[in-house]
Amino acid sequence: MYDMIIVGGGPAACAAAVYALDKQLRILVIAEDVGGKVGLPRSQNGQQALAWKVGEEAARLFEYASVQHHDLVLRSRVVEVEKLGDHFAVTTQQNDVRTSATVLIATGVTPVSVDVPGARQWLGYGLGYSPTTYARALHDKQVVVIGATQRALRGAAELARTAAQVYVMVPNENVAAPALLAHLRECANVSVLVGYRLAEFVGQQHIERVGIARGDETASLGADAVFADLGLIPHTEMVRHIAALDLEGFIVVNAQHETSVTGLFAAGDCTTTFSEQVTVALGDGTRAAISAYDYLLARAPTHARAHGAE
Numbered sequence: 001m002y003d004m005i006i007v008g009g010g011p012a013a014c015a016a017a018v019y020a021l022d023k024q025l026r027i028l029v030i031a032e033d034v035g036g037k038v039g040l041p042r043s044q045n046g047q048q049a050l051a052w053k054v055g056e057e058a059a060r061l062f063e064y065a066s067v068q069h070h071d072l073v074l075r076s077r078v079v080e081v082e083k084l085g086d087h088f089a090v091t092t093q094q095n096d097v098r099t100s101a102t103v104l105i106a107t108g109v110t111p112v113s114v115d116v117p118g119a120r121q122w123l124g125y126g127l128g129y130s131p132t133t134y135a136r137a138l139h140d141k142q143v144v145v146i147g148a149t150q151r152a153l154r155g156a157a158e159l160a161r162t163a164a165q166v167y168v169m170v171p172n173e174n175v176a177a178p179a180l181l182a183h184l185r186e187c188a189n190v191s192v193l194v195g196y197r198l199a200e201f202v203g204q205q206h207i208e209r210v211g212i213a214r215g216d217e218t219a220s221l222g223a224d225a226v227f228a229d230l231g232l233i234p235h236t237e238m239v240r241h242i243a244a245l246d247l248e249g250f251i252v253v254n255a256q257h258e259t260s261v262t263g264l265f266a267a268g269d270c271t272t273t274f275s276e277q278v279t280v281a282l283g284d285g286t287r288a289a290i291s292a293y294d295y296l297l298a299r300a301p302t303h304a305r306a307h308g309a310e
């Protein structure tokens with residue numbers, strides 16, 4: 001039985017693992033990959049912001065630690081986490097079951113992809129899912145932002161500070177941040193397009209234009225970059241039946257990164273914490289690991305007895 005099983009291999013998980021190793025806890029990291037989003041090929045993660053490099057460094061540190069500690073990482077997908085009395089059983093897709101006193105979920109999210117033929121091939125070649133990542137590289141450019149989420153509108157406002165032209169496409173007026181949309185309408189370099197859908201990407205090596213449509217009406221916009229923020233899908237299926245999730249499926253956590261289940265902690269993008277950022281995930285992962293360690297310390301005598309330490 002482990003002290004802590006960490007599910008995920010991104011910045012939140014790596015930070016948690018580094019903390020737990022420093023505390024000499026018996027841990028297992030179960031992840032499909034090490035690095036998470038910061039380990040993606042450059043064509044998919046785009047501009048290398050400083051925060052990104054900090055995340056890469058955390059992943060590198062963790063990989064270094066995993067060479068020193070035999071059997072630290074199990075490369076697999078977790079399909080279920082069960083609470084069995086005072087401990088947890090974690091099941092992988094190969095039906096490998098591992099038990100642990102605590103579990104820390106740091107499984108991230110997947111952005112909802114654009115539903116346009118060939119969208120995948122343009123990823124990293126003008127199409128992105130994170131306007132905030134690229135904003136500083138789009139001075140004097142023409143940019144299209146698609147989506148009515150708070151992140152999409154915030155990203156558009158960030159781009160509007162320096163881009164030549166920002167087109168903001170929202171399906172209707174029912175947006176997540178009406179004040180931000182009102183602000184965007186006031187910006188001279190922003191056009192808000194309501195009710196249009198993206199129809200096609202046009203370009204050679206890189207996106208140059210996009211076709212948009214509303215009913216029978218069509219138009220073509222010059223575009224150096226297109227960002228779609230149509231929402232995020234959290235990877236939380238494995239705890240759906242035991243932990244409280246919000247309406248969109250994010251794991252509800254408090255300031256200590258405790259979930260609704262005693263002994264179960266969560267960190268990073270898959271939680272209700274504000275802002276999906278590498279540096280936030282690193283801090284979240286550390287805080288969640290500290291909380292899990294506090295929990296283990298409080299039950300240490302019982303735990304030690306259970307393992308025959310007396």
Ligand SMILES: Cc1cc2nc3c(=O)[nH]c(=O)nc-3n(C[C@H](O)[C@H](O)[C@H](O)COP(=O)(O)OP(=O)(O)OC[C@H]3O[C@@H](n4cnc5c(N)ncnc54)[C@H](O)[C@@H]3O)c2cc1C
Nearest residue numbers: 008009010011012036037078107108133268269276277278
């Ligand atoms: C295109 C893009 C650009 C971005 N640019 C920036 C930027 O410039 N600056 C910035 O600060 N942030 C940026 N972000 C956000 C940043 O990548 C995330 O906030 C950060 O990676 C979150 O870390 P995480 O550990 O919570 O999740 P992730 O990095 O998503 O890692 C999740 C991990 O969990 C694993 N996993 C998932 N499900 C399971 C399962 N069932 N079993 C086992 N393992 C599982 C995954 O394989 C992965 O290893 C960007 C995000 C995207 C998508």
